[in-house]
Amino acid sequence: MGDALAGKVGLIGLAVPVLVGASAVLYALSALGAYLSVRERRWNRYSAWAAQGAWVAHTVALLGGALFGGRWTVWSAAPGAMLLVTWLAASSYQVSDALLREAGKRLGPRGQDGPGPQMAPTGLGLFLFPAIAVGLVLADVVAGWASGGLIAGPDRSVLEESWVPVHAILAATGWGLFTLAWVANLMYTTQDRSLRKLRLGPLSRLLPSLEVLDRVGLRLVVAGLLFLVAGLIPGIARAVSLWGATWFADPKVISTFLAVLAYAFHLVARVRLGWTARRASWVLNVGFILTAVNLLVATPLLSRFHQWL
């Protein structure tokens, strides 16, 4: 019985990286389809199929990791956390894409020689999926390093405590929302540039209006901050009790607080200082760089007590 279970766990351990790789490839193909659909609309269908296939593989990998433990567990290892962050971003895509399609249909201009109500594709996948594919490949690579014993394991007993999943899942959701906000910002700057240069080609047509992108991006930053801060509270409380005043002296923690500062400044600049989305876009870029450093460098390589490998 025990051997059989161990066999199953071993099988899942083998299957998860394969599923992660497969979903990365499918996301990349979906992004390619989205790019081709700019010229040939029929590619949009294939892009959507690839995105759905990728999301299914991604979900199965996430569930496999959560059920059978190991490095792919979302709250106790960096590859698992990355899997969750990217999954949240991909899931948000399904929702956002549906909402933006609906907005495009509702607000699509009509007229004798104006565009018809066929502005369904939103182009979100074109911007989001490459980021997700890169994230998944990096997660696979990091998990590979870990299995090769390149990174030493920390004191894992803390990871068994009940508050850890709440802390990790809330924080991962926050990072996922920040990633989406950056993607919305990328779409905004692309659309802004197209309008200013009057390059109203298929890509510009594919993207929603500046106002929609701005509103979506701002709301994503607000939601990301709420989730991340909510996730940090139990983590900070436990860290103080465990390590006292030195809890702050960790690259992961420092990069997290810098990212929170960047996103908070973005909100202040937009809401209080009256900055336009165009002017504030560099702040989101800084925030995204800090997010990437946090997840891809600080967590697996530098952190003292977030080194979940």
Add this chain to the structure above:
Amino acid sequence: MTARLLVAGLNHRTAPVEVREKVAVPGWRLKATLRDLQEACGGEVVILSTCNRAEVYAVTDQSLPDCSCPPRGEPAALVARLAGTDDSGAPPAAEALLQHVYAYCDAEAVSHLYRVASGLDSMVLGETEILGQVKDLYEAACAAGTAGPTLHALFQGALRVGARARTETNISANAVSVPYVALGLARKVFADLSGRNALLIGTGDIGRVALRHLVEAGLGGIVAANRTLERAEEALSSLDVGTSVRCRAADLTALPQLLASSDIVVACSEAPHYILGPADLKAAAPRRRHPLLLIDLGVPRQIDPALGAREDVYLFNLDDLEGAVQANIEERRREAVKVERMVAEEVERFEAARRRKMAAPVIRHFRARAETIRTEEVERALGDLGPVSPRDRELLEAFSRRLTNRILDLPTVTLRELVAQRDGTAVLDVVGRVLHGELAVRRETRERREEADLSRDPPAGLHGTTKANGEVKGNG
């Protein structure tokens, strides 16, 4: 005789408006005209009458008129019937229309309608309105009972091609007139124009056209500003403004206040200098929460180009918009090539289905002949066998049916597929000749046998010989 498809009509390319208006069919006269044409053609009829074209689609068993170009009198006569009767009670002379009328038959007629529905034949390439007009007029013919199976298939195919052209290509995606390009830009900046305010500076001729487009765009509020308030009020009163749009007139002295509450500014006055510059905008709203879209339709320009450098301003002048229109027209032309390919595919699909239907009577005849032979031969075999039990008779019947069906299945399927091919109707001729040849041989054989029966009693084996001869010759 096989039913054939004809389209006869005229359009903006072949006839000036003075001619088109004579044959335009108003809605109140459509049903009567459809009935009149149905009587004339003796088959199915749909009329496509729009601002730019008047066409009759007909399916008729009568011998078709000459569809060559230029067509002879019959298509022109059909089109002339669209005009109804004049004051003297007579339709306009068909001869007067002859030089304007075109006519296409069968595959060319299908191709023509598909091109019309997909916007390839429109005055503005790729315009979307025609598809709705095709749908409405087809439905009117359905309601009048003048559209039959062939035109149902034809028009449903046309609606499908039209929808495909607009969803699978970008032929209708870009605006190709200055007002629509400007409104398209507004929709790319703002999510919903119904909550936005526009300021129109200048209410001359261009200003009034711009005002009409702004009203139609469904903006939340519009202020028409002019140097003199009376002129602005006059421009507003000349428009039938709906209650959903808040419109008011103002004079230009209130420009800073008006700017502060505007999201879109359209400048089309005739001032010889800039009437809007960075200082005006700064005085009106030093920090804007929403972007400002400035459309400068004036020559000379009315808005200082320096404003375009502001990050909360999107400024476009007449040259920008006309350049965008030209680029969009070019893109539509490129997309039209794809639509032409799509139309060719769909025409071939329609024609294949039509040819398959043409095979149906031949196949029916073929199988009926086989059934007759089977029945005859079963009866003959039963006669030769003498008394048989009902079960044996049933077995023999079932056996003969299975045998006939198995022999006929493959030729039937093959015949359908061969006929569906591009030059498949030639196969029908061959098969028709074969079947008629067989009939002739069998008729001849039967006559000979009857003659022989009259002269002497038939020997026992004669039936078999006759059958063998008939089948061999028939199959050859």
